[in-house]
Amino acid sequence: RLHRSGAAGATGGFGRRWTDSWSQRLLHDAGQDALVWLTEDGSELAFPWPGHWGDGENPLHPGWVMEVRGPETTIRDLPSGRWWAFPTPDVEPARLALQGARARDALAPANDHAAPPAYVIAMGDAHGNRIDLDRDPAGRLRAVRHTDGHHLRVETLPDGRYLSVDLVSDPAGADFSPIRLLTCRFDARGHLTFVDARTTGIYRYETDATGRVTRWSDGGSTWSELFYDDADRVVETRAADGLYGARFAYDDAAGTVTCLADDGAVTTHTHDALGRLIRSIDPEGGVTEQIWGPRGDLEAVIDPLGRRSRYTHDRFGNLTGITHPDGSTEILDYDALGRPVAITDALGNRWRQTRDDTGRLTAAIDPEGGEMRWRYDGAGRVTAIAAGPGAGQPFAVTRLSYDTAGRVTAITDPTGATSRFAYDRLGQVMVSIDPAGAVTRLQRDDRGRVVAADLPDGGRITAEYDGEGNLTRLVDPLGRETRNVYGAFDLLRETVDATGAAYRIAYDGDARPVAITNPLGETATLTWDRNGRLIAETDFGGRSWTYLRDAAGRMIERHEPDGDIRRFSYDDADRLIAEETASGIRRYGWDAAGRPVRAEEGGHVTEWRHDALGRVVAEVQDGLEVAISHAGAGPRSRVVTPWGATGFTWDPAGRLKGLTAGPGTLAFSFDALGRETLRQDPQGFTLAQSHDPAGRLTGQRVTGGADARPVVDRRWRWDVAGQPVAISDARWPEQRFTYDGRGQIARALPGRPQGSAQVEAFVYDAARNLAGRGRDLPEGAETTAARPGTPPDIAPSAGLDRWRLGPGGAILARGHTRYAYDARGRLVTRRTDRPGFRPEIWRYVWDDRDRLTGVIRPDGSRWAYGYDALDRRILRRRVDGGGRVAGGKAASAASPDAVRYLWEGDRLVAELPLDAAGRPDAARATLWHYAPGEIVPLARQQGERLWYVITDQIGLARELVTADGRLGWAAAHDPWGAVNDNANPDPDAATDCPLRFPGQWHDPETGLHYNRHRYYDPETGQYLSPDPIGLHGGPRPQAYVESPTELADPLGLKPCPTMLARGQAALRNLQPGEGLRPAMLGLETIADNPRLLQHWNDALRWAAGSKKGNSYTRLLSSLERGMMPDIEGWEQAFSTVNEQFKILARSDGFTIAEVHHWNFPKGDFMTQILDPRHLVPTATRAEHEAVHALTTGGSLWSGPIDPRHIIDIPEWSTPIQF
Structure with missing residues (x-):
């Protein structure tokens, strides 16, 4: 329903000035002798009256035609195949062609209606789906019937206004007790005062005498x-x-x-x-102009910087060409009915589509020959999706089954594994059964909201909601609850954990967050300019940044807490081309399609080459090339470095089938749920894994050769909340964990020989920062670790190392050690004063890009680190006082004095010891082999020697095992990643392993773990510097993840589970009706982060009247005319806004490689394409590949969304408004 205050003549089932889909009608406009269609959103489209038997066409929209056939008139949207049927108004025919200026007035409000309205009596599509609206002789609606069997009973007042709507029969045709879906009330004047809809809740209205809404309120x-x-x-x-x-x-x-x-x-x-x-002036004075053509098509947009974007259109008004301010162009082709058939990008790459006679998409072919095909049943429902990468590769087919109501009841993947779903009479998922037979059951309240979920492992989750459907209480299987408090407009005001610790959020008058207060009373603030763009912020540690923006909203200066300034420059396509600091300039290059081709800083150059799909096929770092091959449009098939290669093969379901790495060959096997169960090398290595019904790892066993004794034998026990409570290992004593009320580790048996009878305890502050730990306590010792939030200064002293934390949680003192930081929150000295010993002082040196460039050890030795333009560490050297490489003994046999690192994206693929002249020593090179989409290596190679990496539930490296199944290295770790003990049967083989938590590399000279964007200290569970992405990484600027037995931070930016493993488990064990959520993968949507949301809104505003505003502006124009663009139009608009968003976010310090479109098709799917609640940024291409593999079947054109991803939560399902 829609209220139109300016439509005084509009009236429908909800009363005066209201429109809705059931009240659409035809009126005869005597002044134009035309039939006027009053659509569901209140817009009016006029068609010349053709008489009682003839056709008419709306002059502004050639794809919309009217067919008058005696007593019935049908309006058709030819491109989509949708149609609406009406009784033909009782008027005398009088033709009047609408031409010239009259044609342009066709959308003007209709007037002088000479005949009573003819209300819609049926609507449908080209596939035989039909909704009939039964009306009595007076036109009052009495029933609504769908061809799928749903039957709604409508009760109205004498004048046709709705009183109630009930569901009275199910799709099978069986009658049952009516289910009330809608209740309405009106005042004595006939104006709507109350609506209670089962799905959207309660709304109350006050109106003036003319029916205009003067006040509304919700539940x-x-x-x-x-x-x-x-x-x-x-x-x-x-x-x-x-x-x-x-x-x-x-x-x-x-x-x-x-x-x-x-x-x-x-x-x-x-x-x-x-x-x-035609012109907009924003609050900061920026001017945007729009130029329109004679047919009403947008021809050009001039942005606040004076840059012009040009557009061309066909006779349907479809966008056919775009010329951007930088001169690049894109071309869009359509068929005779105005449906898109091809897109050609700025480099000439072409994507094609084919359709059947009804307009259904049957195939999509990309520039590399990859093809997606779709099959449908008679009702237009997708029954099969076939994905073929081209290059002679076979198609992988996914099949879908439906019940009579069109609800998906089964999905069978290309391997034959089938998931099944059961529904209630309202079409809500109530039961899901995975391919292994594990059952998840839901309970719902009378509004369809999930109030309980019974999981396959016996756990139960319960939920409560407020009147608006906002989640107010969530209780996990262990009874730990989280409570949320919402204010007006469903803005989250407070979230309270199981211990009572609360975060509070304050907003300005435009609902922008301005202050977030943590449980310790520390406050982070955000300041916005009059355009709603972020211009300053202060984090929980008290550090402040300010941002200067140009008229287009691009950040051109960033002022750091210590006064340093970063300056940013852009090209005409708003792509970042230079970043300048006091220490130098970093430069970027792009191709015409906006893909990065070069990044340079300090003499180090990285270059990229791409294929037609935009995939990187070569990354060259200072002349060292990593080449990537693909099987047509399919996944990667080979990664080649100058010293070795990794090859991949895939099964029909897109799972890794085989891997070759130097002298090793691995074959992978999976169960019906896609969980890896077996990994084998023909030389003898075998890794067998088992899982519980929730997809959690329960066992690992590694054997080799003829020796039947296992090299690795490990078992896990989990609680019902999904936390590991015990890890037994044949090599090390059992590790056991207990957790506090917030799910943080409270006590742990450390799993090392000398600590087998001892307990380590941990305490945290109210903000969940690690605030103390006690080592080697007696197993029965009492601590406050089980009572989270206890201040460390009142924790028991026996055995506990009590810490002093500063603002933002940065550690200031730990035992005899003191920590000092600079104005940017970076650790600069660590001093330990033990009685009777000389002070031990570590000094840390940083550059003006927050990168650790040097360390001075207590013995005076120095280490220096160098980085490329992507902030990847590429050099690690022991140096003398003059910065030259120092001679002498290396820090360890496996740690040379100078090392060059080679990367592929965010994966370190080679370690190259440097000789005295600084040249790579290929003979001593160490190669790391990865599975696509993973951040943890599968294998380590030195020359012709190969070791497979065995990792635990979070990706922590536990062992290295040779291809013939012999142990090369093993380690026992404490909960925060420090090695307690290790086993190295062959010390001369240089098999010491630097891998720690996912994405972490141990530096023996410092004891720190290099973690891509930061350095981690396992002794404190903290990073040495604040999170470079600020609040986007979480509310604890310095801390590692809250629970290291469950989460990891592979990039040093934000916590996430091991992506593919956790994602596959979550996908196969969904809570029905909720779907796979970003949070299950440790991700968040754009809407979850205030700064990212602001950048998205900035990008939307920019797209409406600036560079590449084309497709988005066209979409808005179509909506204003009452048109609903095809999905491709929405996809084009998304791509336009997304590219600008990434530019803005990156210039603000966010690391975003891609934005994944997390589709939840419940509700209005197409509007969700631009909804930030459904957009998930990923920090790396590898992460994006993993998420993409988990949630879609291909590109954005890949067709229907997997029904397992449907989510049934109102705040995610409600379409956004434009």
Whole structure:
């Protein structure tokens, strides 16, 4: 339903000035002798009256035709195949062609209607799906019937206004007790006052005498008031909690509308005589202009920097060409009915589509020959999806089955594994059964919200909601609860954990977060300019940054807490081309399609080559090349470095089938749920793994050759909340864990020989920072570790090392050790004063890009580190006082004095010892082999020697085993990643392993773990510097993950589970109706992060009137005309906004490789394409590949979404408004 204050003549089932899909109607406009279609959103499309038997076409929209066949008139949207049927209005025919200016007025409000309205009586599509609306002789709606068997009973007032809607029969045709879906109430004047819809909740309305809504409120604390002028235009708004207050002024002569927000921001829009936007002045003075063609198509946009984007269109108004300010172009082709058939990018790469006679997409072919095919049943439902990478590779087919109501009941993947689903009478998923037979059951309340989930392992999750469907209480299987408090407009105001520790959020008048207060009372603040762009922030540690932006909203300066300034430059496509600091300039190069081709800093150059799909096929670092091959459009088939190669083969389900790495060959086997069960090398190595019903690892056993004794034999026990409680290992004593009320490790048996009878305890502050640990306590010793939030200064002293933490959780003192930081929060000295010993002082040196460039050890020796333009560490050297490579004995046999590192994306693929002249010593090179999408290596190679890496549940390296099954190295670790003990049967083989937590590399000279963007100290569970992505990485700037037995931080940015392993387990064990959530993979949506959300909103505004605003502006224009673009139009708009978003986010310090479109098709799927609640940034291409493999079947054109991803939570399902 939609309220249109300016449509005084509009009326429908919800009363005056309301429109809805069931109240669409035809009216005869005597002034134009035309039939006018009043659509569901209140817009009006006119068709010349052809008589009682004839056809008409809307002059502005050639794809919309009207067919009059005696008593019935049908309006068809030819491109989509949708249609609406009406009784033909009782009028005398009189033809009147609508041409010239009259044609342009076809969308003007209809007037002088000479005949009573003809309400819609049926609607359907080209596939035989039909909805019939049964009306009595007076036109009052009595029932709605769908061809799938659903039958709704409608009760109305005498004038046709809705009183109630009930579901009275299920798709099988069986009657049952009616289920109330909608209740309405009206005042004595006939105006709507109350709506209670089963899915959207309660709304209350107050109106004036003319039916204009003057106040509305929901079932919670949200309300809004509206004030009007005599022309029915809103002149002022007021809302709950001081939100969205503004005044509006109209100058009809000048065609301007001026908005004055309560915060003083002034925005002015100017329209032409036809109501089209031609000029906008934003609150910061930026001017955007739009130029329109004679047919009403947008021809050009000039942004606040004066850059012009040009557009061309066909007769349907479809966008056919784009010329960007940098001169690059894109071409879009359509068939005779205006449906897209091809897109050609700026480099000439072409994507093609084919369709059947009804317009259904049957095939999509990419520039590399990859092809997706779709099959449908008679109702237009997808029954099979075939994916073929081309290059002669076979198609992988996924099949879908449906019940009579069109609900997916089974999905069979290319390997034959089948997942099944059961529904209630409202079509809500209630039971899901995975291919292994594990069952998940749901309970729902009377609004369909999930209130309990019974999981396959016996765990139970319960939930409670407020009147608006916001989750207010969640209880995990161990009874630990999290509570949320929401304010007006469903804004999260407070979240409280099981211990009562709370985070509180404050907002400004535009609902932008301005302050976040943690449980310790520390506050992070955000400051926005009048355009709503972030211009300053202060983190929980008290450090502040300010940002200077140009008229287009791009960040051009970033002022660091210590006064340093970073300056950013861009090209005409808004791509970052230079970043300057006091120490030098970093430069970037791009191709015409916006793909990076070069990055240079300090004499180090990285270059990339791409294929037609934009995939990297070569990365060259200072002349050292990593080449990547693919099987057509399919996954990668080979990665080659100058010293070795890794090859891959795949099964029909897209799972890794085989891997070759130097002298080793691995074959992989999986169970029906896609969980890896076996890894074998024909030389003798075998890794067997087992899992529980929830997909969690329960056993690992490694054997080799003829020796039947296992090289590795490990078992896990888990609690019902999914936390490991015990890890037994044949080599080391058993590790056992207990957890506090927030799921953090409270006590641990360390799993090392000398500590087999001892306990280590951990205490945390209220913000979940590790605040103390006690080693080697008696197993029965009492500590406060089980009572989270206990201040460390009152923790028991026996055996505990009590820490002092500073603002933001940075450690200041630990035992005899003191820590000092600079103004940017980076550790600069660590001093230990033990009685009777000389002080031990470590000094840390940083550059102005927050990279650790040097360490001075207590013995005076120095180590220096160098980085490339992507902040990847490429050099590690022991140096003398002058910065030259020092001679002498290396730190260890496996750690030379100078090492060069080679990368492939965010994966370190080679360690190259350097000789005295600085040249790589290929004979001593160490290669690391990875599975695609993973950050943890599968194998380590030195020359012709190979070791396979055995990792635990989070990806921590536990063993190295040779290809013939002999142990090369093993280690026992404490919960925070430090090695307690190790076993190296062959010390001369240089098989010491530097791998630690996923993405971490041990530096023996410091004891630190290099973690891509930061350095981690396993003694403190902290990083040496704050999170470079700020709040995006979480509320604890310095800390590692909250629970290291469950989570990892492979990039030193934010916690996440091991992506593919956790994702596959989660995907196969979904809670029905909720689907795979980003949080299950340790990810968040754009909407989850205030700064990212602001960048997304900036990108939307930019796209509406600036560079590449083309497809997005076209989409908005279509919506304003009452048109619903095809999905491809929405995809094009998404791509436009997404590219700008990535530029803005990267310039703000975020590491974003791609934005994954996390599709949840419940509700209006197409609007969700641009919904930040459904967009998930990924930090690396590898991460994106993993997420993509888990959630989609191909590219954005890959067709229907896997029904397992459907989510049934209102705040995710509600379409966004434009």
